[in-house]
Amino acid sequence: MQIKTKNMHIFIDESGIHKKVDHSSFALVYVEVDDFKEIEEKICQIEKSLKIEKFHWSEVAWKFKEKFIQEVLKLDFKVKIAIIKNPINPAKELERILLHMAVEKRISCIYIDGKKPKWYEFKIKKVLRDKGVPAKKIRTVKDDKIACVRLADMIAGLSRSHFDKKNEKRLQKYYKMLEKKLVILMQ
Template identity: 60%
Template sequence: MIFIDESGIHKIVDNSTFALVYIEVRNYKNVEKKIQEIESNLRLDKFHWKNTPWKIKEGFIKETLKLDFSAKVAVVKNPVNPQIKLEECLTHMIVEKNIKNIFIDGKKPKWYERKIKKILREKNITTKKLRSVNDEQCAGVRLADMVAGLTRSYFDKKNIDRIFKYYAKLEKKGLLVIKT
């Protein structure tokens, strides 16, 4: 199962960095159960990078980095056209042929879903495998949100003293980073 999320694609002010995350999970039921346990232990309804205070975010990061998943991340600095960059990055990230399902956050704009469907068609993967879900109902999307937020914070050098050790652990999991 594949989970796709991004962080910072809609940012207009400052210099803009967006991180596109592609998470692959082999035993999703186990990972989903563990994420729900982590959220429960942290007294967290549902994790979301943007809305979670650092202390709880740190606990979530610490525990989820122990889970069995792999990640590919595309980091794009100051994109002129984020939609085109998103398409380019996803074209290089989606290489597997035996994909059961691909889940994306349902709050994304329609163009986002259309771009992913276009890429799937080009790779002869049925678009029926693409599911747009609410992040509250899908723990894998919340995991992708955490990886996207952590990666973007690292490359934006936000709270680097807090972020660095967790980003280093993420890299040790076999993180593949594509920088453009």
């Protein structure tokens, strides 16, 4: 009997890489999902139950953020997070981090949030191609089209807020819940 393994879907997002104010730490998240369709449906159901069209960390009021986080953290996914404080060269740091994050062999597709600067998209695609991921498996998508990209956005926002010590009292318990899904944390 042969065991059939599922190919995973990967979602890459960041928070703070293009900030011009405040200190310039950024969080890069790499979310691994085995059952893509199920997670997609559940995220859409959560958004619908909260009566929000599409979740986005910087655009959603705290009471919806909190409820979204509580529900989404119950889903089945794994996360790799890198926190970079005050990078001299964000593009070089991004490349260095991805070399350590993108190690899986059974990748079905890698989705990159399409709202990012072009250099960000090109750098990620180059690193992934250099690691042997075929270009046809790398897709740039808008977060309103793929719910799991919104999941990555939530994780990036939560992680960066946690490490920047923003809303510490509110976020601490959710970050602790997220830690249970961590595969790698790079600082």
